[in-house]
Every structure is written in structure tokens, then in C-alpha cells.
Amino acid sequence: MNQVPWSDDQPIVSIKDVHKSFGDLEVLKGISMDVMKGEVVCIIGPSGSGKSTLIRCINALNDIQSGSIEVEGIEVNDKKLNKLELRKKVGMVFQQYNLFPHKTAIENVMMAPIKVLKQSPKEVEDIARNLIKKVRLEGKENSYPGELSGGQQQRVAIARSLAMNPDVMLFDEVTAALDPETVKEVLVTIKDLAEEGMTCMLVTHEMGFAKEIADHIYFTDRGVIVEHGSPATFFDNAKDERTKEFLSQIL
Amino acid sequence: MKNRSNPQPKIPGIQSAPRTDLPVLKPFTARAAGEVDDLLFSRWLTSTPAWAWLVLVLLIVVWPGVTAAATNYTMTQAFQALWRWIPFIVKDGFFYNVIISFFAMLIGTLVGVVLGLMQISPSGFIRLPAKIITQVFRNSPWLVLLFIVLLALPFEIEIGDKIIRIPDWMKAVFGLCLPIMANISEVVRGAINSVPSGQWEASESLAYTRQQTLWQVILPQCFKRMIPPWMNWYAILTMATPLCSLLGVEELITLSRQAIEAENNRPELLVPFYGFALLIFFAYCYPIARATIALERRFAVKL
Numbered sequence: 001m002n003q004v005p006w007s008d009d010q011p012i013v014s015i016k017d018v019h020k021s022f023g024d025l026e027v028l029k030g031i032s033m034d035v036m037k038g039e040v041v042c043i044i045g046p047s048g049s050g051k052s053t054l055i056r057c058i059n060a061l062n063d064i065q066s067g068s069i070e071v072e073g074i075e076v077n078d079k080k081l082n083k084l085e086l087r088k089k090v091g092m093v094f095q096q097y098n099l100f101p102h103k104t105a106i107e108n109v110m111m112a113p114i115k116v117l118k119q120s121p122k123e124v125e126d127i128a129r130n131l132i133k134k135v136r137l138e139g140k141e142n143s144y145p146g147e148l149s150g151g152q153q154q155r156v157a158i159a160r161s162l163a164m165n166p167d168v169m170l171f172d173e174v175t176a177a178l179d180p181e182t183v184k185e186v187l188v189t190i191k192d193l194a195e196e197g198m199t200c201m202l203v204t205h206e207m208g209f210a211k212e213i214a215d216h217i218y219f220t221d222r223g224v225i226v227e228h229g230s231p232a233t234f235f236d237n238a239k240d241e242r243t244k245e246f247l248s249q250i251l
Numbered sequence: 252m253k254n255r256s257n258p259q260p261k262i263p264g265i266q267s268a269p270r271t272d273l274p275v276l277k278p279f280t281a282r283a284a285g286e287v288d289d290l291l292f293s294r295w296l297t298s299t300p301a302w303a304w305l306v307l308v309l310l311i312v313v314w315p316g317v318t319a320a321a322t323n324y325t326m327t328q329a330f331q332a333l334w335r336w337i338p339f340i341v342k343d344g345f346f347y348n349v350i351i352s353f354f355a356m357l358i359g360t361l362v363g364v365v366l367g368l369m370q371i372s373p374s375g376f377i378r379l380p381a382k383i384i385t386q387v388f389r390n391s392p393w394l395v396l397l398f399i400v401l402l403a404l405p406f407e408i409e410i411g412d413k414i415i416r417i418p419d420w421m422k423a424v425f426g427l428c429l430p431i432m433a434n435i436s437e438v439v440r441g442a443i444n445s446v447p448s449g450q451w452e453a454s455e456s457l458a459y460t461r462q463q464t465l466w467q468v469i470l471p472q473c474f475k476r477m478i479p480p481w482m483n484w485y486a487i488l489t490m491a492t493p494l495c496s497l498l499g500v501e502e503l504i505t506l507s508r509q510a511i512e513a514e515n516n517r518p519e520l521l522v523p524f525y526g527f528a529l530l531i532f533f534a535y536c537y538p539i540a541r542a543t544i545a546l547e548r549r550f551a552v553k554l
Contacts, residue, residue, distance in 0.1 A: 059456055061452055061455060061456065083455075083458075084458045084460065087455070087456055087457065087458035088458050090456075091456070092456035094449060094452065094453060094456075096447075096449050098447075098449035098450060098452065098453035099453075100450065100453075100468055100472075101472065102471050102472050111457075111467065112457040112458065112459065115459070115463055115467060116457065116458045116459055116463070157453075160457070161456075161457070164457060164458065
């Protein structure tokens with residue numbers, strides 16, 4: 001595996017000229033971005049613009065055709081990539097929660113550290129209880145996913161991902177399947193995380209939320225980054241016509 | 252359960268006769284194109300109305316009466332003959348149907364599960380042979396498979412200077428387990444594919460290996476879904492065991508025929524004897540089909 005030494009002052013995620021196609025359809029046409037440790041990055045854009053694909057490429061759920069993605073110095077676009085090592089560093093939360101329906105909330109959180117990281121079940125249980133507390137789901141430890149609301153399931157999914165102690169968290173439209181009332185409880189959880197210094201990359205349609213927590217905003221359209229900048233400059237002084245049009249429709 | 256005694260009112264047009272002469276849209280069960288209902292047999296068997304039993308029994312009782320009018324062999328005599336033979340037919344005959352179906356199911360399931368898992372392997376070298384084996388045995392006539400196995404397998408095996416005879420029922424087990432194996436393989440593959448792909452992705456993103464994902468996340472979820480089709484296949488297999496009689500394996504039908512021969516081949520005996528065979532198969536398979544449908548309903552709600 002091609003791992004270069006990595007230190008905190010280098011980008012934790014470094015994406016350079018990434019191209020990705022599904023068959024004839026080119027979804028990413030040369031995307032580049034750097035994310036520093038502790039930064040919160042929001043990727044926004046119309047549907048079909050490749051945001052989710054980009055974020056899935058970062059933990060190798062999708063492979064890329066050319067370009068380079070480095071996570072803490074691990075090159076993702078490498079045939080000999082040790083996917084397991086990469087995924088221990090990168091946590092991911094999905095739009096559809098994808099909790100394991102045959103396990104309780106706390107078992108969902110505990111499974112991966114015990115089975116994958118081979119940690120002792122007793123230690124893991126303490127960690128898991130704290131995580132459940134952190135996502136404000138005390139008392140729901142022994143509920144099955146089917147008994148929880150969408151927002152609660154999504155928070156369990158966040159706790160499950162955090163249990164692996166990742167350095168980067170990827171959020172793929174995590175509130176898109178939720179009703180407006182429960183969106184907030186999930187966003188609060190993510191905000192807590194961001195404030196604790198977790199490096200977060202979010203694909204989101206919640207503009208207000210992006211404005212509030214992001215350090216950096218990227219706007220993608222048709223597989224390229226059209227514009228990026230800090231929330232203040234992005235939302236108030238967008239330069240590109242496409243961005244302006246998108247924002248005027250959304251805000 | 253209290254609400255058992257207080258049944259819900261029936262939905263007109265669906266559970267009872269429609270109260271209107273307008274067309275009624277029946278509930279639609281979604282099936283992907285080309286998908287086969289793998290519980291077809293159990294559904295058919297449980298849909299048998301309650302009076303089917305009665306007709307069957309009546310047929311057995313009345314038919315000899317009708318023929319008796321033409322001959323001097325009375326109905327009572329026919330039933331006395333059946334009664335004499337029942338212990339022999341059941342103990343030495345139906346017992347083997349059960350034994351054959353049990354072992355064919357056991358072996359078929361074990362091999363079928365392995366084949367099914369091979370069918371979802373990412374490696375083509377493993378997947379392709381499994382697919383071919385599955386499709387070949389799934390689409391072959393059972394009787395032909397039985398013939399091949401019974402005639403191709405040696406009568407005896409020599410181990411050192413000992414000669415062990417393979418009993419016919421064991422060969423039948425081997426012949427019948429082949430189609431069962433192929434069908435269970437498809438059941439396993441179908442159940443695994445029915446788990447949403449999000450489950451694979453979530454496990455992948457938690458750094459599970461493929462093996463871990465399969466055994467800890469996917470298979471525990473499939474297990475429940477596999478039970479109803481599995482029982483369905485057991486009922487079908489049991490119904491297929493009389494095929495062995497064509498090859499001289501001693502089982503219910505073979506012995507019934509021998510019993511009729513021993514009673515001078517009287518035609519009045521045909522309906523009581525074979526009717527009894529029908530009844531005993533029905534009595535054995537009907538509860539299985541009922542349980543299959545009940546389990547399927549219960550699991551369907553949860554998933």
C-alpha cells in the first residue's frame with residue numbers, strides 16, 4: 001500500500017482531479033478539494049450533480065477512474081488499497097440509515113468495534129452507552145430499529161459510525177429521508193460533533209444548516225465544482241450565474 | 252387470544268361475495284417481472300376448501316358401494332381388506348416415504364445452502380459452476396433424475412472383503428435430493444438478494460470484510476425469509492416420494508399395489524387403497540402447508 005507520511009498540517013482529505021463514470025455517463029469531471037483536520041465542509045448542488053458519488057468515493061464504496069483521493073496519506077485510487085484500514089479512519093452515515101434490523105440500537109453500535117476492531121465487549125459497551133447518551137437516545141438502547149423513528153434511527157447510525165472512532169465523518173444527505181421536525185434533532189447531533197472538532201464532510205440540502213456550521217462550502221453542478229468559499233461569501237456574494245440561480249430557487 | 256373469537260368483519264368483494272355488481276379492484280401483490288411465487292404449492296394446498304376432505308372420504312366410502320352393486324364383492328369386504336393391510340402399508344410403506352423425504356431434504360438443504368452461497372460469490376470461478384449445477388438440476392424432470400441415480404449407482408459397495416448393499420431407499424434419497432438441492436440453492440440466493448444493498452454498504456463502511464458482512468449482517472436477516480419456501484419444498488418433496496414406486500423402492504404406493512395383488516387384484520379395491528394413500532399424504536402435508544403460510548404471513552409483517 002502506498003502510504004506517505006501524514007501530519008496534522010496537511011489536508012486530512014485531499015482530492016485531486018477525480019474522474020468517475022458509470023458506463024458512458026461521466027459523473028465526476030475533475031473534482032479537486034482539500035479538507036483540513038477539524039474542518040466542516042458542505043457539498044451542495046442540484047441532484048445528479050455527483051455530490052453523493054464524490055463522498056462515496058472517499059471511502060471506496062465507489063471506485064474512481066482517474067485522479068487521486070488521499071485520506072491521511074492513504075491513496076484510495078490504488079489497486080492494492082487496504083479498504084479495511086481506510087474505512088477504520090472514515091465513518092459514513094447514509095440517507096436511509098441502514099441500521100441492522102435484527103439488532104438492538106446498542107448492539108448496532110457495539111457490533112463493529114467487537115467484530116472488526118476486536119475490542120473487548122465490556123469496554124465497547126461502556127463506549128456504546130456513552131455514544132447513545134451523546135446522540136440523546138438514553139433509554140432506547142434496547143429498542144430495535146423498527147421501533148425507532150427515522151430521526152432516532154439516524155442518530156443511532158451516527159453513534160454506530162462514531163464507535164469505530166473515525167478521523168473523518170461523511171454524511172450523505174442524512175436528513176433527506178426525514179420529516180422536517182426530526183431533521184433538527186439530527187442536525188443538532190452533527191453540530192455537536194463539529195464543535196468537538198470532528199472533521200466532517202456533508203452532502204446536504206439544508207442551506208441554513210450549511211451556512212451555520214460549515215467552514216467551507218462547495219457547489220457542484222454536472223460533475224464539476226462551480227464555486228466554493230466560506231459560507232458568508234458563498235451565500236451573499238455568489239459570482240457564478242449557475243450558483244446564483246440555484247440559490248435563488250432554494251433560499 | 253380474545254380477538255380470535257371475535258373475527259374482524261369480512262371485506263366485501265375480497266373475503267366475501269361483493270355487495271355490488273360494479274367491478275372490484277382486488278389488492279395487488281407486487282412481483283418483479285419473471286419472479287416466480289416460491290410458495291405456490293403451499294398456497295394451492297391451503298386454499299383447498301374444507302369440504303375437499305369430505306369429498307375424498309365420501310369417494311372412498313361410496314365408490315366401492317357403487318361397484319359392489321355390479322359384483323358380489325361387498326363394500327364391507329373391501330374395507331375389511333384395507334383395514335387388514337393398513338398397519339403394513341403405513342409401517343413398512345409410508346414410514347419410508349417419510350424417511351426418504353427427511354433425508355433427501357437434509358442432504359438437499361446442506362448442499363443447497365453451500366451452492367446458494369457459491370452463487371453469490373464475487374469470483375466467477377465459484378459462481379459459474381454453482382449457477383450451472385443449480386439450473387441443470389432445477390430444470391430436470393425428477394423422475395429422470397431418479398432413474399439415472401437408481402440405475403447408475405452400484406448395487407453394492409466393496410470395502411475390503413466386506414460387501415455392503417445399498418438399500419433402494421437410500422438411492423431414492425440421493426436421487427430426490429438433487430432437485431431439492433438446486434431449488435434450495437435458489438431459495439438461498441433469492442433470500443440473500445432480497446436484503447437491501449444498503450445493508451452491504453453500511454457494513455462495508457464499518458470495515459467489515461465480505462465474510463463478516465455475510466455471516467453477521469446478511470444471513471441472520473435472510474434466515475426467517477428462507478423458512479417458508481424451505482417448508483414449501485419439503486411438502487413438494489414428500490408428495491414426490493411415490494415416484495420411487497416406479498423404480499420398485501418399497502414405499503406407500505408400492506406396498507398398496509402389492510396388497511391389492513395379494514387380495515386377488517379386485518378392481519373394487521383400487522379406490523379404497525389409493526384413496527387411503529391420498530388421505531395419508533394430505534394429512535401429512537396439509538399441516539405443513541398451513542404452517543408455511545402462517546409463518547410467511549408472520550414474517551412478512553415484521554420485515
